[in-house]
Amino acid sequence: MSDASIQSTTDSREAGFGDYFALLKPRVMSLVVFTALVGLLVAPVGVNPVVGLASILFIAVGGGASGALNMWWDADIDRKMRRTQSRPIPSGKVTEGEAFAIGMALSAMAVVMLGLAANLMAAALLAFTIFFYVVIYTMWLKRWTPQNIVIGGAAGAFPPMIGWAVATGGISIESVLMFALTFAWTPPHFWALALFTKGDYANAGVPMLTVTHGRKATRAHILGYSLVLAVVAIALGLTSIGGPVYMAVALILNGMFIKGAWDVFRRDDAASDADAHKAERGLFKLSLAYLFLHYGALLIEASLKPFGLGGWG
Template sequence: MQDASLTEGAAVPAEAGLGDYFQLLKPRVMSLVVFTALVGLLVAPGGVHPYIAFVAVLCIAVGAGASGALNMWWDSDIDIKMRRTRSRPIPGGRVRREEALGLGLALSGFAVVLLWLATNLLAAGLLAFTIFFYAVIYSMILKRRTPQNIVIGGAAGAFPPMIGWAVVTGGVSLESVLMFLLIFMWTPPHFWALALFVKSDYGDAGVPMLTETHGRAATRRQILAYTLPLVAVSLGIGFTSIGGWIYLAAALALDIWFALGVLAIARRSEAEAEADSYATEKRVFMVSLWYLFGHFGALLAQSALSAFWGS
Protein backbone atom coordinates (compact mmCIF):
# COMPACT_ATOMS: atom_id res chain seq x y z
CA MET A 1 0.00 0.00 0.00
CA GLN A 2 1.51 3.30 -1.01
CA ASP A 3 1.74 6.14 1.50
CA ALA A 4 0.56 9.13 -0.50
CA SER A 5 1.54 11.55 2.26
CA LEU A 6 5.18 10.89 1.56
CA THR A 7 4.93 11.82 -2.10
CA GLU A 8 1.73 13.43 -3.29
CA GLY A 9 1.61 15.99 -0.53
CA ALA A 10 5.17 17.18 -0.91
CA ALA A 11 5.57 20.48 -2.71
CA VAL A 12 8.17 20.70 -5.42
CA PRO A 13 10.54 23.43 -4.16
CA ALA A 14 12.06 24.24 -7.55
CA GLU A 15 11.56 23.47 -11.20
CA ALA A 16 13.10 20.13 -12.07
CA GLY A 17 16.09 20.19 -14.38
CA LEU A 18 16.82 17.94 -17.33
CA GLY A 19 19.22 15.94 -15.18
CA ASP A 20 16.42 15.08 -12.75
CA TYR A 21 14.29 13.58 -15.51
CA PHE A 22 17.30 11.74 -16.87
CA GLN A 23 17.93 10.30 -13.41
CA LEU A 24 14.41 8.86 -13.48
CA LEU A 25 15.59 6.62 -16.33
CA LYS A 26 18.21 4.94 -14.11
CA PRO A 27 21.15 5.64 -16.46
CA ARG A 28 23.52 3.22 -14.69
CA VAL A 29 21.13 0.33 -15.24
CA MET A 30 20.50 1.57 -18.77
CA SER A 31 24.22 1.37 -19.61
CA LEU A 32 24.27 -2.33 -18.76
CA VAL A 33 21.07 -2.93 -20.74
CA VAL A 34 22.43 -1.11 -23.79
CA PHE A 35 25.73 -2.98 -23.70
CA THR A 36 24.25 -6.47 -23.36
CA ALA A 37 21.60 -5.75 -26.01
CA LEU A 38 24.25 -4.45 -28.39
CA VAL A 39 26.35 -7.58 -27.86
CA GLY A 40 23.32 -9.80 -28.48
CA LEU A 41 22.70 -7.93 -31.72
CA LEU A 42 26.32 -8.01 -32.91
CA VAL A 43 27.03 -11.68 -32.20
CA ALA A 44 23.81 -12.89 -33.85
CA PRO A 45 24.27 -14.65 -37.19
CA GLY A 46 23.57 -12.50 -40.19
CA GLY A 47 23.37 -8.79 -39.64
CA VAL A 48 21.30 -5.66 -40.06
CA HIS A 49 21.98 -2.26 -41.54
CA PRO A 50 23.93 -0.03 -39.09
CA TYR A 51 21.07 2.47 -39.04
CA ILE A 52 18.57 -0.24 -38.07
CA ALA A 53 20.99 -1.47 -35.41
CA PHE A 54 21.28 2.06 -34.01
CA VAL A 55 17.50 2.52 -33.91
CA ALA A 56 17.04 -0.89 -32.28
CA VAL A 57 19.57 -0.21 -29.52
CA LEU A 58 18.07 3.25 -28.99
CA CYS A 59 14.62 1.71 -28.58
CA ILE A 60 15.94 -0.85 -26.09
CA ALA A 61 17.67 1.93 -24.14
CA VAL A 62 14.51 4.06 -24.10
CA GLY A 63 12.48 1.03 -23.02
CA ALA A 64 14.91 0.41 -20.16
CA GLY A 65 14.62 4.06 -19.16
CA ALA A 66 10.84 3.83 -19.26
CA SER A 67 11.00 0.84 -16.91
CA GLY A 68 13.16 2.85 -14.54
CA ALA A 69 10.75 5.80 -14.52
CA LEU A 70 7.77 3.51 -13.84
CA ASN A 71 9.70 1.80 -11.05
CA MET A 72 10.57 5.15 -9.43
CA TRP A 73 6.94 6.24 -9.72
CA TRP A 74 5.70 3.14 -7.92
CA ASP A 75 8.51 2.90 -5.36
CA SER A 76 8.66 6.57 -4.37
CA ASP A 77 7.07 5.82 -0.98
CA ILE A 78 9.78 3.35 -0.01
CA ASP A 79 12.62 5.21 -1.75
CA ILE A 80 12.22 8.02 0.76
CA LYS A 81 12.89 5.57 3.61
CA MET A 82 16.20 4.20 2.31
CA ARG A 83 19.53 6.01 2.52
CA ARG A 84 20.54 4.66 -0.88
CA THR A 85 17.47 6.04 -2.69
CA ARG A 86 16.10 8.99 -0.72
CA SER A 87 17.90 11.52 -2.92
CA ARG A 88 16.18 10.29 -6.10
CA PRO A 89 14.11 12.92 -7.97
CA ILE A 90 10.68 12.01 -6.52
CA PRO A 91 11.54 11.52 -2.82
CA GLY A 92 13.94 14.46 -3.17
CA GLY A 93 10.95 16.65 -4.11
CA ARG A 94 12.24 17.65 -7.54
CA VAL A 95 9.84 15.65 -9.74
CA ARG A 96 6.18 14.78 -9.10
CA ARG A 97 4.99 11.16 -9.17
CA GLU A 98 2.50 11.81 -11.98
CA GLU A 99 5.29 13.27 -14.12
CA ALA A 100 7.34 10.09 -13.71
CA LEU A 101 4.30 7.96 -14.58
CA GLY A 102 3.55 9.99 -17.69
CA LEU A 103 7.17 9.90 -18.82
CA GLY A 104 7.40 6.14 -18.28
CA LEU A 105 4.22 5.37 -20.21
CA ALA A 106 5.08 7.71 -23.08
CA LEU A 107 8.58 6.32 -23.48
CA SER A 108 7.30 2.74 -23.27
CA GLY A 109 4.86 3.26 -26.13
CA PHE A 110 7.43 5.11 -28.23
CA ALA A 111 10.13 2.46 -27.78
CA VAL A 112 7.92 -0.57 -28.48
CA VAL A 113 6.16 0.88 -31.52
CA LEU A 114 9.34 2.21 -33.11
CA LEU A 115 11.17 -1.09 -32.55
CA TRP A 116 8.27 -2.94 -34.20
CA LEU A 117 8.31 -0.62 -37.20
CA ALA A 118 12.11 -0.72 -37.52
CA THR A 119 12.71 -4.45 -36.94
CA ASN A 120 10.11 -7.14 -36.23
CA LEU A 121 7.19 -8.07 -34.01
CA LEU A 122 9.13 -10.56 -31.86
CA ALA A 123 11.76 -8.02 -30.83
CA ALA A 124 9.08 -5.43 -30.06
CA GLY A 125 7.03 -8.00 -28.15
CA LEU A 126 10.01 -9.01 -26.04
CA LEU A 127 10.71 -5.35 -25.24
CA ALA A 128 7.07 -4.75 -24.27
CA PHE A 129 7.09 -7.84 -22.06
CA THR A 130 10.37 -6.73 -20.43
CA ILE A 131 8.90 -3.33 -19.51
CA PHE A 132 5.71 -4.98 -18.21
CA PHE A 133 7.67 -7.57 -16.24
CA TYR A 134 9.87 -5.00 -14.51
CA ALA A 135 7.18 -2.41 -13.82
CA VAL A 136 4.28 -4.70 -12.91
CA ILE A 137 5.45 -8.24 -12.09
CA TYR A 138 8.59 -7.19 -10.23
CA SER A 139 7.97 -3.66 -8.90
CA MET A 140 4.24 -3.88 -8.11
CA ILE A 141 3.77 -7.55 -7.26
CA LEU A 142 6.97 -9.34 -6.25
CA LYS A 143 9.25 -6.76 -4.67
CA ARG A 144 7.20 -6.22 -1.51
CA ARG A 145 5.77 -9.72 -1.18
CA THR A 146 8.52 -12.33 -1.47
CA PRO A 147 12.22 -12.73 -0.66
CA GLN A 148 12.52 -14.26 -4.13
CA ASN A 149 11.83 -10.80 -5.61
CA ILE A 150 15.34 -10.41 -6.98
CA VAL A 151 15.48 -13.98 -8.32
CA ILE A 152 12.27 -13.79 -10.35
CA GLY A 153 12.55 -10.08 -11.09
CA GLY A 154 16.02 -10.64 -12.51
CA ALA A 155 14.38 -11.87 -15.70
CA ALA A 156 13.59 -8.28 -16.66
CA GLY A 157 17.26 -7.37 -16.80
CA ALA A 158 18.12 -10.59 -18.65
CA PHE A 159 16.01 -10.00 -21.77
CA PRO A 160 18.08 -7.28 -23.57
CA PRO A 161 20.59 -9.61 -25.30
CA MET A 162 17.69 -11.82 -26.34
CA ILE A 163 15.96 -8.75 -27.81
CA GLY A 164 19.15 -7.79 -29.65
CA TRP A 165 19.40 -11.31 -31.06
CA ALA A 166 15.75 -11.22 -32.17
CA VAL A 167 16.33 -7.90 -33.97
CA VAL A 168 18.76 -9.68 -36.31
CA THR A 169 17.34 -13.19 -36.54
CA GLY A 170 13.64 -12.66 -35.86
CA GLY A 171 13.76 -15.62 -33.50
CA VAL A 172 15.07 -17.20 -30.29
CA SER A 173 17.90 -19.74 -30.10
CA LEU A 174 20.02 -21.67 -27.61
CA GLU A 175 22.62 -18.90 -27.74
CA SER A 176 20.16 -16.14 -26.87
CA VAL A 177 18.63 -18.25 -24.10
CA LEU A 178 22.07 -18.86 -22.58
CA MET A 179 22.85 -15.12 -22.67
CA PHE A 180 19.53 -14.59 -20.90
CA LEU A 181 20.42 -17.22 -18.29
CA LEU A 182 23.85 -15.70 -17.72
CA ILE A 183 22.27 -12.42 -16.56
CA PHE A 184 19.39 -14.20 -14.79
CA MET A 185 21.71 -16.36 -12.67
CA TRP A 186 24.09 -13.45 -12.06
CA THR A 187 21.40 -11.15 -10.64
CA PRO A 188 20.81 -12.83 -7.22
CA PRO A 189 24.46 -12.98 -6.08
CA HIS A 190 25.01 -9.47 -7.43
CA PHE A 191 22.11 -7.89 -5.52
CA TRP A 192 22.42 -10.03 -2.39
CA ALA A 193 26.05 -8.95 -2.05
CA LEU A 194 24.73 -5.38 -2.12
CA ALA A 195 22.02 -6.22 0.42
CA LEU A 196 24.64 -7.53 2.84
CA PHE A 197 26.40 -4.20 3.18
CA VAL A 198 23.47 -1.76 2.85
CA LYS A 199 22.28 -3.45 6.05
CA SER A 200 18.91 -2.22 7.36
CA ASP A 201 17.83 -0.16 4.33
CA TYR A 202 15.50 -2.81 2.93
CA GLY A 203 14.12 -3.70 6.34
CA ASP A 204 13.41 -0.04 7.11
CA ALA A 205 11.42 0.20 3.89
CA GLY A 206 9.52 -3.04 4.49
CA VAL A 207 11.04 -4.81 1.48
CA PRO A 208 11.38 -8.57 2.19
CA MET A 209 14.92 -8.93 0.96
CA LEU A 210 16.48 -12.32 1.77
CA THR A 211 18.79 -10.71 4.33
CA GLU A 212 15.73 -9.57 6.29
CA THR A 213 13.51 -12.65 5.96
CA HIS A 214 16.01 -15.50 6.24
CA GLY A 215 19.02 -13.87 7.82
CA ARG A 216 22.46 -12.86 6.66
CA ALA A 217 24.05 -16.31 7.05
CA ALA A 218 21.41 -17.83 4.77
CA THR A 219 21.98 -15.04 2.25
CA ARG A 220 25.69 -15.86 2.15
CA ARG A 221 24.88 -19.50 1.41
CA GLN A 222 22.40 -18.55 -1.30
CA ILE A 223 24.99 -16.34 -3.02
CA LEU A 224 27.24 -19.40 -3.25
CA ALA A 225 24.36 -21.63 -4.38
CA TYR A 226 23.51 -19.35 -7.31
CA THR A 227 27.15 -18.88 -8.28
CA LEU A 228 27.56 -22.58 -9.11
CA PRO A 229 24.95 -22.70 -11.93
CA LEU A 230 26.11 -19.24 -13.02
CA VAL A 231 29.58 -20.64 -13.68
CA ALA A 232 28.06 -23.60 -15.56
CA VAL A 233 26.06 -21.28 -17.85
CA SER A 234 29.09 -19.06 -18.32
CA LEU A 235 31.27 -21.91 -19.53
CA GLY A 236 28.45 -23.51 -21.52
CA ILE A 237 28.19 -20.45 -23.76
CA GLY A 238 31.76 -21.13 -24.85
CA PHE A 239 30.68 -24.32 -26.60
CA THR A 240 27.97 -22.72 -28.72
CA SER A 241 28.25 -20.97 -32.07
CA ILE A 242 29.04 -17.63 -30.38
CA GLY A 243 31.77 -19.10 -28.15
CA GLY A 244 35.37 -20.03 -28.74
CA TRP A 245 38.75 -20.19 -27.05
CA ILE A 246 38.98 -16.42 -26.51
CA TYR A 247 35.62 -16.31 -24.77
CA LEU A 248 36.35 -19.48 -22.78
CA ALA A 249 39.68 -18.15 -21.52
CA ALA A 250 38.10 -14.87 -20.41
CA ALA A 251 35.07 -16.63 -18.88
CA LEU A 252 37.24 -19.05 -16.92
CA ALA A 253 39.36 -16.22 -15.50
CA LEU A 254 36.27 -14.21 -14.57
CA ASP A 255 34.59 -17.27 -13.03
CA ILE A 256 37.61 -17.98 -10.82
CA TRP A 257 37.88 -14.33 -9.77
CA PHE A 258 34.21 -14.10 -8.85
CA ALA A 259 33.97 -17.56 -7.25
CA LEU A 260 36.92 -16.87 -4.94
CA GLY A 261 35.19 -13.74 -3.69
CA VAL A 262 31.89 -15.57 -3.23
CA LEU A 263 33.65 -18.33 -1.26
CA ALA A 264 35.17 -15.67 0.99
CA ILE A 265 31.70 -14.21 1.59
CA ALA A 266 30.19 -17.63 2.33
CA ARG A 267 32.86 -18.45 4.92
CA ARG A 268 32.62 -15.17 6.80
CA SER A 269 30.69 -14.68 9.99
CA GLU A 270 28.72 -11.50 10.55
CA ALA A 271 31.20 -10.47 13.25
CA GLU A 272 34.08 -10.74 10.77
CA ALA A 273 32.15 -8.71 8.21
CA GLU A 274 31.34 -6.02 10.77
CA ALA A 275 34.98 -5.84 11.82
CA ASP A 276 36.18 -4.72 8.38
CA SER A 277 33.04 -2.72 7.46
CA TYR A 278 31.92 -5.33 4.90
CA ALA A 279 34.98 -4.73 2.74
CA THR A 280 34.80 -8.21 1.16
CA GLU A 281 31.09 -7.89 0.37
CA LYS A 282 31.64 -4.48 -1.24
CA ARG A 283 34.56 -5.86 -3.27
CA VAL A 284 32.52 -8.85 -4.52
CA PHE A 285 29.68 -6.53 -5.50
CA MET A 286 32.09 -4.46 -7.63
CA VAL A 287 33.67 -7.61 -9.06
CA SER A 288 30.19 -8.81 -10.07
CA LEU A 289 29.81 -5.73 -12.27
CA TRP A 290 33.10 -6.41 -14.02
CA TYR A 291 32.12 -10.07 -14.26
CA LEU A 292 29.07 -9.40 -16.41
CA PHE A 293 30.65 -6.70 -18.53
CA GLY A 294 33.69 -8.96 -18.99
CA HIS A 295 31.63 -11.89 -20.26
CA PHE A 296 29.75 -9.84 -22.81
CA GLY A 297 32.93 -8.02 -23.79
CA ALA A 298 34.56 -11.40 -24.40
CA LEU A 299 31.63 -12.46 -26.59
CA LEU A 300 32.09 -9.30 -28.61
CA ALA A 301 35.83 -9.89 -28.98
CA GLN A 302 35.24 -13.51 -29.97
CA SER A 303 32.74 -12.44 -32.62
CA ALA A 304 35.06 -9.77 -34.03
CA LEU A 305 38.04 -12.12 -34.25
CA SER A 306 35.96 -14.96 -35.70
CA ALA A 307 34.69 -12.59 -38.39
CA PHE A 308 38.24 -11.47 -39.13
CA TRP A 309 39.60 -15.01 -39.39
CA GLY A 310 36.65 -16.09 -41.50
CA SER A 311 37.07 -13.23 -43.98
Protein backbone atom coordinates (compact mmCIF):
# COMPACT_ATOMS: atom_id res chain seq x y z
CA MET A 1 0.00 0.00 0.00
CA SER A 2 1.48 3.35 -0.98
CA ASP A 3 1.50 6.52 1.14
CA ALA A 4 -1.01 8.04 -1.26
CA SER A 5 -3.57 5.31 -0.63
CA ILE A 6 -3.21 5.67 3.14
CA GLN A 7 -3.78 9.41 2.76
CA SER A 8 -6.92 9.00 0.67
CA THR A 9 -8.38 6.62 3.26
CA THR A 10 -7.82 9.19 5.99
CA ASP A 11 -9.34 11.96 3.87
CA SER A 12 -12.58 10.08 3.27
CA ARG A 13 -13.11 9.66 7.03
CA GLU A 14 -12.27 13.25 7.96
CA ALA A 15 -15.40 15.02 9.16
CA GLY A 16 -16.45 18.15 7.31
CA PHE A 17 -18.83 20.79 8.60
CA GLY A 18 -21.71 18.91 6.98
CA ASP A 19 -21.00 15.82 9.07
CA TYR A 20 -21.32 17.81 12.28
CA PHE A 21 -24.47 19.45 10.93
CA ALA A 22 -25.87 15.97 10.16
CA LEU A 23 -25.60 15.19 13.90
CA LEU A 24 -28.40 17.71 14.41
CA LYS A 25 -30.83 15.63 12.28
CA PRO A 26 -31.71 18.43 9.83
CA ARG A 27 -34.88 16.71 8.56
CA VAL A 28 -36.31 16.41 12.06
CA MET A 29 -35.17 19.98 12.70
CA SER A 30 -37.22 21.20 9.72
CA LEU A 31 -40.38 19.75 11.32
CA VAL A 32 -39.41 21.39 14.62
CA VAL A 33 -38.90 24.76 12.91
CA PHE A 34 -42.18 24.56 11.01
CA THR A 35 -44.39 23.52 13.94
CA ALA A 36 -42.71 25.95 16.36
CA LEU A 37 -43.17 28.75 13.83
CA VAL A 38 -46.87 27.93 13.47
CA GLY A 39 -47.23 27.86 17.28
CA LEU A 40 -45.65 31.29 17.45
CA LEU A 41 -47.59 32.84 14.56
CA VAL A 42 -51.07 31.61 15.54
CA ALA A 43 -50.69 32.91 19.11
CA PRO A 44 -52.93 35.88 19.95
CA VAL A 45 -49.94 38.03 20.98
CA GLY A 46 -47.52 39.52 18.44
CA VAL A 47 -43.76 39.14 18.76
CA ASN A 48 -40.96 41.39 17.52
CA PRO A 49 -39.81 39.71 14.25
CA VAL A 50 -36.15 39.61 15.35
CA VAL A 51 -37.11 38.05 18.69
CA GLY A 52 -39.36 35.57 16.86
CA LEU A 53 -36.63 34.64 14.37
CA ALA A 54 -34.02 34.21 17.10
CA SER A 55 -36.43 32.15 19.21
CA ILE A 56 -37.25 29.79 16.35
CA LEU A 57 -33.53 29.39 15.66
CA PHE A 58 -32.78 28.54 19.29
CA ILE A 59 -35.67 26.07 19.40
CA ALA A 60 -34.23 24.46 16.24
CA VAL A 61 -30.73 24.35 17.76
CA GLY A 62 -32.14 22.80 20.95
CA GLY A 63 -33.97 20.18 18.89
CA GLY A 64 -30.83 19.52 16.86
CA ALA A 65 -28.71 19.22 20.01
CA SER A 66 -31.03 16.55 21.39
CA GLY A 67 -30.62 14.76 18.04
CA ALA A 68 -26.82 14.79 18.51
CA LEU A 69 -27.18 13.39 22.03
CA ASN A 70 -29.53 10.72 20.65
CA MET A 71 -26.90 9.73 18.07
CA TRP A 72 -24.24 9.65 20.80
CA TRP A 73 -26.26 7.25 22.96
CA ASP A 74 -27.62 5.14 20.10
CA ALA A 75 -24.35 4.76 18.16
CA ASP A 76 -24.32 1.00 18.86
CA ILE A 77 -27.76 0.36 17.37
CA ASP A 78 -27.22 2.85 14.54
CA ARG A 79 -24.34 0.63 13.37
CA LYS A 80 -26.72 -2.33 13.07
CA MET A 81 -29.62 -0.73 11.17
CA ARG A 82 -29.31 -0.14 7.42
CA ARG A 83 -31.29 3.11 7.67
CA THR A 84 -28.82 4.64 10.15
CA GLN A 85 -25.48 3.11 9.14
CA SER A 86 -24.47 6.19 7.16
CA ARG A 87 -24.92 8.57 10.12
CA PRO A 88 -21.76 10.46 11.15
CA ILE A 89 -20.82 8.21 14.11
CA PRO A 90 -21.43 4.75 12.55
CA SER A 91 -19.62 5.89 9.39
CA GLY A 92 -16.61 6.80 11.52
CA LYS A 93 -16.51 10.49 10.62
CA VAL A 94 -17.41 11.86 14.04
CA THR A 95 -16.47 10.30 17.38
CA GLU A 96 -19.05 9.58 20.09
CA GLY A 97 -17.25 12.02 22.40
CA GLU A 98 -17.52 14.82 19.85
CA ALA A 99 -21.25 14.17 19.39
CA PHE A 100 -21.77 14.26 23.16
CA ALA A 101 -19.81 17.51 23.53
CA ILE A 102 -21.64 19.19 20.66
CA GLY A 103 -25.02 18.01 21.96
CA MET A 104 -24.42 19.22 25.51
CA ALA A 105 -22.91 22.55 24.48
CA LEU A 106 -25.65 23.36 21.98
CA SER A 107 -28.39 22.26 24.42
CA ALA A 108 -27.13 24.61 27.12
CA MET A 109 -26.63 27.45 24.64
CA ALA A 110 -30.09 27.04 23.10
CA VAL A 111 -31.93 26.98 26.46
CA VAL A 112 -30.07 29.97 27.90
CA MET A 113 -30.42 31.99 24.70
CA LEU A 114 -34.14 31.20 24.37
CA GLY A 115 -34.63 32.33 27.97
CA LEU A 116 -32.87 35.61 27.19
CA ALA A 117 -34.56 36.12 23.81
CA ALA A 118 -38.11 35.13 24.79
CA ASN A 119 -39.04 34.13 28.33
CA LEU A 120 -38.41 31.57 31.07
CA MET A 121 -41.49 29.48 30.25
CA ALA A 122 -40.29 28.90 26.66
CA ALA A 123 -36.77 28.10 27.90
CA ALA A 124 -38.11 25.69 30.54
CA LEU A 125 -40.24 23.91 27.93
CA LEU A 126 -37.24 23.59 25.60
CA ALA A 127 -35.07 22.24 28.44
CA PHE A 128 -37.78 19.71 29.32
CA THR A 129 -38.11 18.70 25.65
CA ILE A 130 -34.37 17.98 25.40
CA PHE A 131 -34.42 16.10 28.72
CA PHE A 132 -37.48 14.12 27.66
CA TYR A 133 -36.05 13.13 24.27
CA VAL A 134 -32.56 12.25 25.50
CA VAL A 135 -33.13 10.77 28.95
CA ILE A 136 -36.73 9.53 29.02
CA TYR A 137 -36.98 8.36 25.40
CA THR A 138 -33.46 7.59 24.14
CA MET A 139 -31.80 6.29 27.31
CA TRP A 140 -34.78 4.69 29.02
CA LEU A 141 -37.85 3.81 26.99
CA LYS A 142 -36.56 3.18 23.46
CA ARG A 143 -34.87 -0.11 24.33
CA TRP A 144 -37.31 -1.12 27.05
CA THR A 145 -40.90 -0.86 25.87
CA PRO A 146 -42.69 -1.31 22.54
CA GLN A 147 -44.63 1.84 23.45
CA ASN A 148 -41.35 3.74 22.91
CA ILE A 149 -42.71 5.56 19.88
CA VAL A 150 -45.87 6.65 21.71
CA ILE A 151 -44.03 8.24 24.63
CA GLY A 152 -41.05 9.41 22.60
CA GLY A 153 -43.45 11.19 20.27
CA ALA A 154 -44.06 13.69 23.06
CA ALA A 155 -40.59 15.13 22.52
CA GLY A 156 -41.37 15.92 18.90
CA ALA A 157 -44.73 17.37 19.88
CA PHE A 158 -43.44 20.12 22.17
CA PRO A 159 -42.14 22.64 19.55
CA PRO A 160 -45.54 24.26 18.74
CA MET A 161 -46.11 24.61 22.50
CA ILE A 162 -42.72 26.28 22.85
CA GLY A 163 -43.50 28.61 19.93
CA TRP A 164 -46.81 29.53 21.58
CA ALA A 165 -44.99 30.14 24.90
CA VAL A 166 -42.48 32.44 23.14
CA ALA A 167 -45.39 34.69 22.16
CA THR A 168 -47.69 34.36 25.18
CA GLY A 169 -45.33 33.32 27.99
CA GLY A 170 -47.73 30.54 28.97
CA ILE A 171 -49.61 27.35 28.14
CA SER A 172 -53.24 27.16 27.01
CA ILE A 173 -55.77 24.71 25.59
CA GLU A 174 -54.73 25.68 22.04
CA SER A 175 -51.05 24.90 22.64
CA VAL A 176 -51.90 21.68 24.49
CA LEU A 177 -54.04 20.51 21.56
CA MET A 178 -51.27 21.38 19.06
CA PHE A 179 -49.02 19.20 21.22
CA ALA A 180 -51.65 16.45 21.23
CA LEU A 181 -51.97 16.60 17.43
CA THR A 182 -48.28 15.76 16.83
CA PHE A 183 -48.28 13.37 19.80
CA ALA A 184 -51.18 11.28 18.45
CA TRP A 185 -49.82 11.49 14.89
CA THR A 186 -46.40 10.03 15.74
CA PRO A 187 -47.37 6.36 16.49
CA PRO A 188 -49.32 5.64 13.27
CA HIS A 189 -46.63 7.50 11.29
CA PHE A 190 -43.76 5.39 12.66
CA TRP A 191 -45.64 2.11 12.84
CA ALA A 192 -46.64 2.44 9.19
CA LEU A 193 -42.91 2.88 8.45
CA ALA A 194 -42.00 -0.10 10.66
CA LEU A 195 -44.44 -2.32 8.74
CA PHE A 196 -42.46 -1.95 5.51
CA THR A 197 -38.92 -1.71 6.94
CA LYS A 198 -39.10 -5.21 8.40
CA GLY A 199 -36.19 -6.65 10.26
CA ASP A 200 -34.17 -3.44 10.77
CA TYR A 201 -35.40 -2.79 14.32
CA ALA A 202 -35.35 -6.49 15.23
CA ASN A 203 -31.69 -6.74 14.16
CA ALA A 204 -30.84 -3.82 16.43
CA GLY A 205 -32.76 -5.24 19.40
CA VAL A 206 -35.15 -2.28 19.61
CA PRO A 207 -38.53 -3.49 20.94
CA MET A 208 -40.67 -2.12 18.13
CA LEU A 209 -44.35 -3.06 18.37
CA THR A 210 -44.03 -5.03 15.12
CA VAL A 211 -41.39 -7.19 16.78
CA THR A 212 -42.82 -7.64 20.28
CA HIS A 213 -46.56 -7.88 19.61
CA GLY A 214 -46.58 -8.86 15.95
CA ARG A 215 -47.67 -7.11 12.84
CA LYS A 216 -51.39 -7.81 13.27
CA ALA A 217 -51.38 -5.99 16.63
CA THR A 218 -49.44 -3.12 15.06
CA ARG A 219 -52.09 -2.76 12.36
CA ALA A 220 -54.78 -2.59 15.07
CA HIS A 221 -52.77 0.00 17.01
CA ILE A 222 -52.43 2.16 13.88
CA LEU A 223 -56.21 2.16 13.45
CA GLY A 224 -56.80 2.95 17.13
CA TYR A 225 -54.40 5.88 17.17
CA SER A 226 -55.82 7.20 13.89
CA LEU A 227 -59.23 7.49 15.59
CA VAL A 228 -57.70 9.30 18.58
CA LEU A 229 -55.82 11.54 16.18
CA ALA A 230 -59.05 12.48 14.39
CA VAL A 231 -60.71 13.49 17.68
CA VAL A 232 -57.74 15.68 18.62
CA ALA A 233 -57.55 17.27 15.17
CA ILE A 234 -61.26 18.15 15.18
CA ALA A 235 -61.09 19.45 18.78
CA LEU A 236 -58.22 21.76 17.78
CA GLY A 237 -60.45 23.15 15.06
CA LEU A 238 -63.03 24.21 17.65
CA THR A 239 -60.59 26.40 19.60
CA SER A 240 -59.75 30.07 18.99
CA ILE A 241 -57.03 29.17 16.45
CA GLY A 242 -59.31 26.92 14.38
CA GLY A 243 -61.85 28.00 11.80
CA PRO A 244 -63.71 26.86 8.68
CA VAL A 245 -60.58 26.43 6.54
CA TYR A 246 -58.82 24.34 9.17
CA MET A 247 -61.96 22.32 9.87
CA ALA A 248 -62.46 21.51 6.18
CA VAL A 249 -58.83 20.40 5.88
CA ALA A 250 -59.08 18.36 9.10
CA LEU A 251 -62.29 16.60 8.05
CA ILE A 252 -60.93 15.62 4.64
CA LEU A 253 -57.50 14.52 5.87
CA ASN A 254 -58.78 12.60 8.86
CA GLY A 255 -61.31 10.83 6.67
CA MET A 256 -58.48 9.83 4.33
CA PHE A 257 -56.23 8.85 7.23
CA ILE A 258 -58.84 6.62 8.88
CA LYS A 259 -59.60 5.02 5.50
CA GLY A 260 -55.85 4.39 5.00
CA ALA A 261 -55.50 2.98 8.52
CA TRP A 262 -58.57 0.76 7.94
CA ASP A 263 -57.01 -0.60 4.73
CA VAL A 264 -53.78 -1.37 6.59
CA PHE A 265 -55.76 -3.00 9.43
CA ARG A 266 -57.71 -5.30 7.11
CA ARG A 267 -54.63 -6.67 5.33
CA ASP A 268 -52.40 -9.52 6.39
CA ASP A 269 -48.70 -9.86 5.71
CA ALA A 270 -49.22 -12.04 2.64
CA ALA A 271 -51.34 -9.36 0.97
CA SER A 272 -48.88 -6.70 2.07
CA ASP A 273 -45.88 -8.55 0.64
CA ALA A 274 -47.76 -9.27 -2.59
CA ASP A 275 -48.05 -5.60 -3.57
CA ALA A 276 -44.80 -4.41 -1.93
CA HIS A 277 -46.63 -2.85 1.05
CA LYS A 278 -48.64 -0.46 -1.09
CA ALA A 279 -51.20 0.44 1.61
CA GLU A 280 -48.56 0.84 4.33
CA ARG A 281 -46.38 3.02 2.13
CA GLY A 282 -49.44 5.03 1.12
CA LEU A 283 -50.41 5.65 4.75
CA PHE A 284 -46.84 6.68 5.59
CA LYS A 285 -46.79 9.17 2.71
CA LEU A 286 -50.20 10.50 3.71
CA SER A 287 -48.99 10.95 7.28
CA LEU A 288 -46.22 13.25 6.06
CA ALA A 289 -48.69 15.47 4.22
CA TYR A 290 -51.21 15.19 7.08
CA LEU A 291 -49.16 17.07 9.65
CA PHE A 292 -47.87 19.66 7.20
CA LEU A 293 -51.37 20.47 5.94
CA HIS A 294 -52.94 20.67 9.42
CA TYR A 295 -50.35 23.18 10.62
CA GLY A 296 -50.52 24.95 7.26
CA ALA A 297 -54.30 25.33 7.69
CA LEU A 298 -53.79 26.85 11.16
CA LEU A 299 -51.40 29.31 9.55
CA ILE A 300 -53.98 30.22 6.90
CA GLU A 301 -56.59 30.87 9.61
CA ALA A 302 -54.13 33.17 11.43
CA SER A 303 -53.17 35.03 8.25
CA LEU A 304 -56.85 35.66 7.41
CA LYS A 305 -57.60 37.26 10.79
CA PRO A 306 -56.13 40.73 9.99
CA PHE A 307 -58.67 40.93 7.13
CA GLY A 308 -61.59 40.14 9.40
CA LEU A 309 -61.70 36.58 8.07
CA GLY A 310 -60.48 33.33 9.58
CA GLY A 311 -61.47 31.79 12.89
CA TRP A 312 -65.05 31.25 14.00
CA GLY A 313 -66.06 34.73 13.97
